[in-house]
Amino acid sequence: MSDTESNPIRDAIAEAIAEHDTILFMKGTPEAPACGFSARTVAMLQSLEAPFAAVDILPDPRIRQELSAISGWPTIPQLFVGGELVGGCDIVTEMYESGELAETLGLESSEGAAAPQPRASEPQPAGFTQIENRLG
């Protein structure tokens, strides 16, 4: 499947997944999601006040292609936690409703405190540009 040539896009994606504890590959940005599934996934993360990095896959179709090659998952959005694929919107929704999502993210459940601790660092900015620079 992987050719012998270097694949900078795939490398950048793999690196981003490894570098960020929680990273969401989505259509659009958290402020301006471009699809309902991505919007719902963002909303769940935000309601848990979970910090997360966001990558907009729309600017370059190769991002989605390489991401799917890495994850074996065909659809967007894709949520990775701790370097592992958690799932798309359907799975994240089930986990959110059952409390598993909060657990997986290492957070208090949404039924508990609104915010487990004051988060000095704000959520990762949208329009995560580092990957795009590497693609340029």
Add this chain to the structure above:
Amino acid sequence: MPTAAEIKQRIEAAIPGAQAEVEDYTGGGDHFRAMVVSPAFAGRSRIEQHKLVYGVFGDEIGGPIHALSLKTQAPQEPGAPDAEGPPMAGGRQAIAGGEQHATAAT
């Protein structure tokens, strides 16, 4: 463009013991919602279960099938219909994703 019926047939043909309910929820022929119950899902994570279903369609996902929203369960899980029982009358029951019943599965 596939129909809901065709998607249902393909899932049931490809996944052992599967019962699928598929709905075209926009009426546009490319956004589908499927509930699939199969003993083949037992012991598998949600990701693995969904990959089994997505694998039936390969490259069509994101193409002719723009969206395929999934709920998958093994038959003995709470909320899943008995795979050996008669088809559910009147369509799908509400999937109580959040409720964890206290009854232990035997």
